[in-house]
Amino acid sequence: MRSLHDGPRLGRSVRREYRGVTRGLALDLGSSRTRAWMPGHGVIADTDACGDFGAGAGYGRPVRRGRIVDPVSCGRMLGRIADSALGADRTDTVIVLSHPVLAGPEHRAAAMELIAALRPTSIIALDSARAAAAYAGPQDGGPLLVVDIGAELTEATLLVDGLVRDARQAETGLSDLDPSEPPTDVVRTVVDMVDEMWKQDRHGAVLGALRKGPLLAGGGAARPDITDRVAVRLGVPVRLADDPATTVVRGAGLILSSVLRRAGVTPALPGRTR
DSSP: OEEGGGSOOOOSOEEOOOTTOOEEEEEEEOSSEEEEEETTTEEEEEEESSTTTSTTSSSSSSEETTEESOHHHHHHHHHHHHHHHHOSOOTTEEEEEEEOTTOOHHHHHHHHHHHHHTOOSEEEEEEHHHHHHHHHSOSSOSOEEEEEEOSSOEEEEEEETTEEEEEEEESOOGGGSOTTSOOHHHHHHHHHHHHHHHHHOSSSHHHHHHHHOOEEESGGGGOHHHHHHHHHHHTSOOEEOSSGGGHHHHHHHHHHHHHHHHTTOOOOOOOOBO
């Protein structure tokens, strides 16, 4: 299990200049699914991360356990999405890319290189916890616990005033579960991560976040057998978005819409395309 204490503290999102942008695309590059969102259309892509590109590469999928293992296949997949969404001319475009909170420097560098190769005018890198909070979290600025249960990673993140205060990551996810058995390992992983964060919390933020109700995101949050067990083990109700699996990309889409508004563009209202 990795924690925020294993690396540098996280600050604001990485941004490049985005003046003059008029169009954009939000991306959530996961180990199992790659999702894309556009203003006025909502979720325009929700595809198997392997697609048609990783089958002969030896890895099977271009992203494994939160790391890009096949940049060539990943670049082709992202290029096809960008071509469909933005066309060949990427002038005046901005791409918002979400990444795991505790993604290593290699993954971040590789992801930024792949996005840069798509030739957008601007890039914004955003961690998945803040993206999820933007879409489904309360807007009171207080402490919020975000639990993202994906295919091959599970992360628990404590946000305070919109910044990452603490985080835990485990290389355990839905793909590790036996379909014939209860999701004991994933639930135990979530509870253990929250317990560790609570023990190291000196300011009561974790307790405040638990009282508010943790926000569950990712494919695991769409499974009642997981969410019900997490709620019982933590002893608190949990928060769920209307479509937990797309919470992160929808949140990245809201950030994108905010950027376009600041650039003087009035984005169309997002649809509910899934």
